[in-house]
Amino acid sequence: MKKFAIMTAFALLGGAALAETPSEKIGVNSALGIAPTTQDFVTEAASAGQFEIVSSQLAQDRDPDQATKSFAQQMIADHQKLDSELKGLVKSKAINVTIPDAMVSSDQSTLDALKTLNGADFDKQYRDDQYSGHKSVVSLFQRYAKGGENADLKQWAQQTAPMLEHHLQMARDLDKQATK
Numbered sequence: 001m002k003k004f005a006i007m008t009a010f011a012l013l014g015g016a017a018l019a020e021t022p023s024e025k026i027g028v029n030s031a032l033g034i035a036p037t038t039q040d041f042v043t044e045a046a047s048a049g050q051f052e053i054v055s056s057q058l059a060q061d062r063d064p065d066q067a068t069k070s071f072a073q074q075m076i077a078d079h080q081k082l083d084s085e086l087k088g089l090v091k092s093k094a095i096n097v098t099i100p101d102a103m104v105s106s107d108q109s110t111l112d113a114l115k116t117l118n119g120a121d122f123d124k125q126y127r128d129d130q131y132s133g134h135k136s137v138v139s140l141f142q143r144y145a146k147g148g149e150n151a152d153l154k155q156w157a158q159q160t161a162p163m164l165e166h167h168l169q170m171a172r173d174l175d176k177q178a179t180k
Contacts, residue, residue, distance in 0.1 A: 035147030036140060041157070042097045043104065045086060048137045051107040052079040052130075055114055059126050068123060071174050075130070075167065082160060093152045127175045134168040 029036055036044065056072035056079075064072065087099055103111065110129055117125050138161065145158035 029143070033143065035143045035149075038095065038149045038153060039097045041140065041144045041148060041153060042086065042090065042095075043100055044140050045137070046083065046099050047102075047104040047107045048133060048140070049079045049083045049086070050103050051111060051133060052076075053083070054103075055111055055126065055129060058111075058114065059122075062118070062122055064123060064126075065178075067174055067177050068126070071130070071170055074170070078163065078167065082163075085156065085160075089152060089156055093150075095150055095153065123178065127171065127178055130171040131168070131175060134164060134171050138164045138168050 028034075029040075035041075052075045056075040059068060059072040060076075089095070090097060090099055102108065110133075114122065114125055114129060141157045141161040141164055145154055145161055148154040148157060
């Protein structure tokens with residue numbers, strides 16, 4: 001009986017993860033390794049990209065050390081390019097999804113918290129946010145590349161994932177440099 005209850009709970013959890021947009025944000029799909037829906041993928045990818053751009057522009061304004069400044073410049077350039085590619089792909093292939101105009105609430109909250117910090121507190125939080133953000137987005141892109149619904153977006157996710165993995169490594173290295 002206990003096994004049946006556990007199996008039922010996992011089946012329900014898995015079904016909910018497949019059906020509900022909020023599951024992607026709370027990590028259910030990620031924890032289970034389930035590909036996001038196409039709308040979830042586009043929403044999360046666009047939001048994460050905007051977070052990278054805006055938070056890195058904020059970092060530039062805070063007069064960071066040279067390593068952080070270089071990192072932020074690359075994040076701005078790369079994520080503006082990816083944002084443009086995503087929008088172009090959705091439009092040119094007439095993919096039936098909505099690209100959000102604003103960040104999802106969790107990304108906006110993280111950015112709002114970052115805006116309140118200065119100096120070493122800002123630098124540390126920016127590095128932490130870059131690491132955790134890229135870790136999440138790498139998972140998002142890898143899962144969509146493996147099991148996404150739209151072939152064109154799957155191909156783009158597969159081609160883009162290595163760049164995002166490189167960003168994750170850069171964020172990890174940036175944090176190591178700062179703790180020396």
